[in-house]
Amino acid sequence: MNSLALDLHPPARRRRTLTWFPFAALSPSLLVLSVFFALPMGMMIGMSFTQTETFSPTLDHYQRFFTDGLSIAGFCRTALMSLLVAISVTVLGYPVAYFLARSTTRWRAVVFALALAPELAGVVLRTYGWLIILEDRGFINDLLLHLGLISSPLPLSKNLFAVVVGLTHVVLPFGILSLMTSIQGIDPNLERAAQMLGASRLAVIRTIVLPLSVPGIVSSMLIAFTMAASAYATPALLGGAGFKVLATMIYEQVLFYIDWPFASVMAMSLLLMMLAISFVGVRYESRRRSRASVSSGGER
Amino acid sequence: MNALDIELVSVSKSYASMAVVRDIDLAIPQGEFVSILGPSGCGKTTTLNMIAGFTAPSRGDIRIKGRSQVRVPPERRNIGLVFQNYALFPHMTVTENVAFGLKMKGVRREEAETTVKSALRSVHLEGMGKRYPRELSGGQQQRVALARAIAPRPSVLLLDEPLSNLDLKLREAMRIELKDIQQQLGMTFVYVTHDQEEAMAMSDRVVVMWQGAIAQEGQPAALYREPNSRFVADFIGKSNILAVASTATQAAHLELAVGDGLMLKARKTELSAAIRYCSIRPESIAVLPSGVGGNGFANLLNATVRRVVNLGAAFEIDADLGSDVRLHVLLRATRASVPPSVGDAIRLGIEDADIQPLSA
Amino acid sequence: MNRLISIFYWFSLGAVLCFITLPLIVVVAASLSPTSAVTLQPWEWTGRWYADLWSSRWLDPFLASVKIATVVAAISGVLGLFAAYAVVYERIPGSDALMSCLLSPLSVPQIVKGVAVVLFLSMIGLQGFLGTPALIAAHVVLALPFVTRMVATSLANFDANLDRAAQVLGASKLQRIRLVVLPMIKPGVLSGVTFAFIISFNNIPLSVFLVRPGDSTLPITVINYLEYSLDPVLAAVNVASMAFILAVIFLFEKIGGFSAQLHGGSK
Numbered sequence: 017m018n019s020l021a022l023d024l025h026p027p028a029r030r031r032r033t034l035t036w037f038p039f040a041a042l043s044p045s046l047l048v049l050s051v052f053f054a055l056p057m058g059m060m061i062g063m064s065f066t067q068t069e070t071f072s073p074t075l076d077h078y079q080r081f082f083t084d085g086l087s088i089a090g091f092c093r094t095a096l097m098s099l100l101v102a103i104s105v106t107v108l109g110y111p112v113a114y115f116l117a118r119s120t121t122r123w124r125a126v127v128f129a130l131a132l133a134p135e136l137a138g139v140v141l142r143t144y145g146w147l148i149i150l151e152d153r154g155f156i157n158d159l160l161l162h163l164g165l166i167s168s169p170l171p172l173s174k175n176l177f178a179v180v181v182g183l184t185h186v187v188l189p190f191g192i193l194s195l196m197t198s199i200q201g202i203d204p205n206l207e208r209a210a211q212m213l214g215a216s217r218l219a220v221i222r223t224i225v226l227p228l229s230v231p232g233i234v235s236s237m238l239i240a241f242t243m244a245a246s247a248y249a250t251p252a253l254l255g256g257a258g259f260k261v262l263a264t265m266i267y268e269q270v271l272f273y274i275d276w277p278f279a280s281v282m283a284m285s286l287l288l289m290m291l292a293i294s295f296v297g298v299r300y301e302s303r304r305r306s307r308a309s310v311s312s313g314g315e316r
Numbered sequence: 317m318n319a320l321d322i323e324l325v326s327v328s329k330s331y332a333s334m335a336v337v338r339d340i341d342l343a344i345p346q347g348e349f350v351s352i353l354g355p356s357g358c359g360k361t362t363t364l365n366m367i368a369g370f371t372a373p374s375r376g377d378i379r380i381k382g383r384s385q386v387r388v389p390p391e392r393r394n395i396g397l398v399f400q401n402y403a404l405f406p407h408m409t410v411t412e413n414v415a416f417g418l419k420m421k422g423v424r425r426e427e428a429e430t431t432v433k434s435a436l437r438s439v440h441l442e443g444m445g446k447r448y449p450r451e452l453s454g455g456q457q458q459r460v461a462l463a464r465a466i467a468p469r470p471s472v473l474l475l476d477e478p479l480s481n482l483d484l485k486l487r488e489a490m491r492i493e494l495k496d497i498q499q500q501l502g503m504t505f506v507y508v509t510h511d512q513e514e515a516m517a518m519s520d521r522v523v524v525m526w527q528g529a530i531a532q533e534g535q536p537a538a539l540y541r542e543p544n545s546r547f548v549a550d551f552i553g554k555s556n557i558l559a560v561a562s563t564a565t566q567a568a569h570l571e572l573a574v575g576d577g578l579m580l581k582a583r584k585t586e587l588s589a590a591i592r593y594c595s596i597r598p599e600s601i602a603v604l605p606s607g608v609g610g611n612g613f614a615n616l617l618n619a620t621v622r623r624v625v626n627l628g629a630a631f632e633i634d635a636d637l638g639s640d641v642r643l644h645v646l647l648r649a650t651r652a653s654v655p656p657s658v659g660d661a662i663r664l665g666i667e668d669a670d671i672q673p674l675s676a
Numbered sequence: 677m678n679r680l681i682s683i684f685y686w687f688s689l690g691a692v693l694c695f696i697t698l699p700l701i702v703v704v705a706a707s708l709s710p711t712s713a714v715t716l717q718p719w720e721w722t723g724r725w726y727a728d729l730w731s732s733r734w735l736d737p738f739l740a741s742v743k744i745a746t747v748v749a750a751i752s753g754v755l756g757l758f759a760a761y762a763v764v765y766e767r768i769p770g771s772d773a774l775m776s777c778l779l780s781p782l783s784v785p786q787i788v789k790g791v792a793v794v795l796f797l798s799m800i801g802l803q804g805f806l807g808t809p810a811l812i813a814a815h816v817v818l819a820l821p822f823v824t825r826m827v828a829t830s831l832a833n834f835d836a837n838l839d840r841a842a843q844v845l846g847a848s849k850l851q852r853i854r855l856v857v858l859p860m861i862k863p864g865v866l867s868g869v870t871f872a873f874i875i876s877f878n879n880i881p882l883s884v885f886l887v888r889p890g891d892s893t894l895p896i897t898v899i900n901y902l903e904y905s906l907d908p909v910l911a912a913v914n915v916a917s918m919a920f921i922l923a924v925i926f927l928f929e930k931i932g933g934f935s936a937q938l939h940g941g942s943k
């Protein structure tokens with residue numbers, strides 16, 4: 017038996033004949049992503065640091081971004097718009113998510129379909145709908161004028177308000193889904209227990225449901241923020257020519273001013289805003305996880 | 317002497333220098349029903365997976381019918397495996413599930429059909445062939461899993477806690493059925509469980525594992541009667557385990573000092589190591605009214621009743637012998653037996669053969 | 677008090693559902709209305725805008741979009757299936773890092789990906805590549821991580837004991853993949869492919885950089901018109917393309933997509 021003592025057997029499971037195949041299976045994806053994603057991204061990043069005429073490294077484009085005033089304003093406008101969208105998506109999404117998480121009636125399927133159907137319609141259709149509704153001669157102004165509540169149309173379109181409304185509509189299904197998942201994770205017996213202990217509906221929501229769904233609220237805000245900040249069509253169409261956010265400014269730089277390095281800098285600023293936000297999300301999630309594992313570890 | 321079906325020769329498995337299975341030697345003759353019994357995490361599944369071929373042993377050899385299997389992949393070992401969660405293919409009907417192994421072996425269609433029929437018959441599922449697994453109850457799914465595993469006639473069937481997802485009544489019924497099927501087929505069964513009753517009820521032989529090693533193996537009755545360690549005595553059935561302070565060899569007996577100097581007479585053993593504990597089964601202790609008879613017992617002890625628990629079929633009596641010794645005693649509930657009350661003085665009779673000295 | 681809360685809850689639920697559906701209803705109404713504005717005038721309807729769709733002005737971009745989305749769905753379906761297989765099922769060395777690589781495009785906004793691709797093509801002198809080929813490449817980059825993730829999720833949810841059960845019953849690896857793994861993950865693959873089709877078909881932020889005059893997709897054609905008119909024919913285009921998407925989903929669902937994923941899982 018001593019001869020066996022050092023005999024480490026190779027795992028019987030992997031057969032020699034097939035070992036190259038997984039690598040072959042993976043390579044086309046990696047190739048496509050390298051050529052059409054990693055390489056272009058690298059080139060764009062490089063371009064943002066390069067002098068156009070001399071090809072020497074420079075920070076001029078970044079300096080221009082910070083000093084020309086318009087770019088920073090666009091950056092801040094993007095952040096403000098995304099924050100407003102994040103808040104309104106979460107506030108509007110919450111009741112629907114709660115209903116979807118708790119209802120067991122057949123209405124649940126109906127509400128679910130209603131909440132998610134717009135996602136299939138695409139952004140253009142929805143934006144078009146909001147244009148018709150919010151226009152100076154549109155649905156709402158027409159209604160209000162007709163009822164004699166106003167004498168001249170309210171400025172509902174071609175501004176921040178219209179963009180926030182439109183983007184809220186675009187992002188809402190995603191917010192609802194993440195809130196719903198989180199609320200579903202809360203044991204309904206907790207709510208019943210609180211009720212049995214004499215809590216009113218409001219107290220149950222304030223002391224049980226809301227605190228326990230904070231992770232869902234955070235993730236819904238993060239999703240909404242990132243989707244809003246990188247949206248192009250809705251701000252372009254509902255905001256009008258004067259409404260500039262990073263996405264529309266990038267588009268102008270590429271197709272009208274043909275200033276690629278500066279477009280790259282703007283794209284970088286948008287990318288960094290995104291990464292910062294997702295970093296916040298990742299940090300939050302990992303801290304929550306570690307806290308959760310500590311508290312459940314005590315029970316074992 | 318039967319031919320050996322499975323042999324494990326000093327098999328070990330470590331994960332990143334943590335030894336999970338340590339030096340297991342096991343020889344299972346053809347047609348035997350062997351249970352591997354042990355608490356959670358003791359390495360039962362790992363051992364089974366090494367026999368099946370999903371896990372390679374770090375050291376040692378595994379032989380099936382005398383041939384080393386270490387380099388043979390699971391699909392060529394010709395063994396059957398029943399999973400705890402059944403692992404039925406949800407996209408196939410019962411018939412397709414059971415026929416799967418035959419199809420893989422290239423068995424002809426008509427032959428496969430009759431085999432599937434007879435496999436389903438042997439698990440009492442005739443007429444369920446067209447159903448999908450999700451349309452069956454847990455017990456029925458369990459039977460399909462069994463039929464699927466036995467249909468290709470493997471030389472060995474491995475079962476990993478196959479009954480643990482069933483409720484108690486069904487589990488007890490399935491024990492008997494499994495044993496019947498095993499005897500009809502004459503197939504070697506290696507049955508993994510942490511339920512000692514299950515292992516005792518079905519097996520020809522029980523292998524008790526603890527912390528990755530074999531603690532003891534033997535026939536169920538022998539294991540119960542003569543455990544070789546505190547762990548086995550405690551794990552199989554219930555037992556009173558007393559620490560032994562010192563031993564003295566008398567002419568006819570072995571005297572064990574327990575507690576604060578209470579002496580118990582036990583049979584002489586050929587245990588070489590020092591005796592550190594002894595085990596007394598609660599049902600082997602006789603309860604005698606105080607002052608009357610009982611001369612046949614090697615040990616006659618006075619005790620006070622501290623607690624009586626009615627278990628239905630029996631009374632569990634917590635008896636205080638003084639000298640810091642307490643014993644649990646099981647008194648069978650018959651029409652005649654009147655359980656003592658708390659505070660009563662009783663006498664306990666214990667045969668010398670019922671005191672099992674343990675060295676570990 | 678509880679009553680008030682309850683009333684408020686139901687009211688807000690209803691209001692949000694109205695908010696969600698209102699633009700859709702308005703667009704459908706607009707597509708049937710004879711004038712360009714949706715007003716409260718007594719209402720009559722017309723199918724004339726739908727009749728207008730049958731012209732090359734709308735048909736060409738529609739067919740281009742269908743073509744691109746089909747190719748994108750096929751390519752990203754196959755590549756995503758293979759990639760997820762290698763990383764999740766085979767667990768090739770470094771699988772976690774490889775998975776993060778495969779999913780990394782998800783963390784970059786589409787508009788940034790679009791800029792990067794258009795700059796890249798211009799820099800290396802491949803402007804001729806713009807139009808359909810560039811659209812397909814960019815859409816694959818967009819869709820592939822989603823498909824990979826969906827297939828990877830269904831592979832990860834796949835009960836490894838099923839694979840082992842097939843193995844001890846004598847199935848070789850190819851047989852197990854064909855008879856057990858693929859049938860089990862089919863819903864995940866099909867929903868991935870459907871999803872790829874839809875995000876390609878509806879895409880704006882990438883396409884907006886990559887189209888060429890005469891080689892444009894439907895959504896880009898629509899937003900270009902939308903910038904200067906609210907022509908009701910646009911409403912009809914939108915309604916028709918939504919109907920088309922629904923038909924596609926229905927088709928894939930029939931082949932055995934999403935709901936099978938919900939009911940036929942391995943448990």
Ligand SMILES: Nc1ncnc2c1ncn2[C@@H]1O[C@H](COP(=O)(O)OP(=O)(O)OP(=O)(O)O)[C@@H](O)[C@H]1O
Binds near residue numbers: 336354355357358361
């Ligand atoms: N792949 C692995 N890597 C590291 N440790 C492992 C691995 N598989 C099992 N172990 C460890 O090996 C030990 C034995 O595991 P095993 O699954 O064999 O236990 P078991 O006896 O079947 O227990 P149970 O009754 O709970 O199923 C456990 O401590 C487990 O944590």
Ligand SMILES: [Mg+2]
Binds near residue numbers: 361
């Ligand atoms: Mg186990």
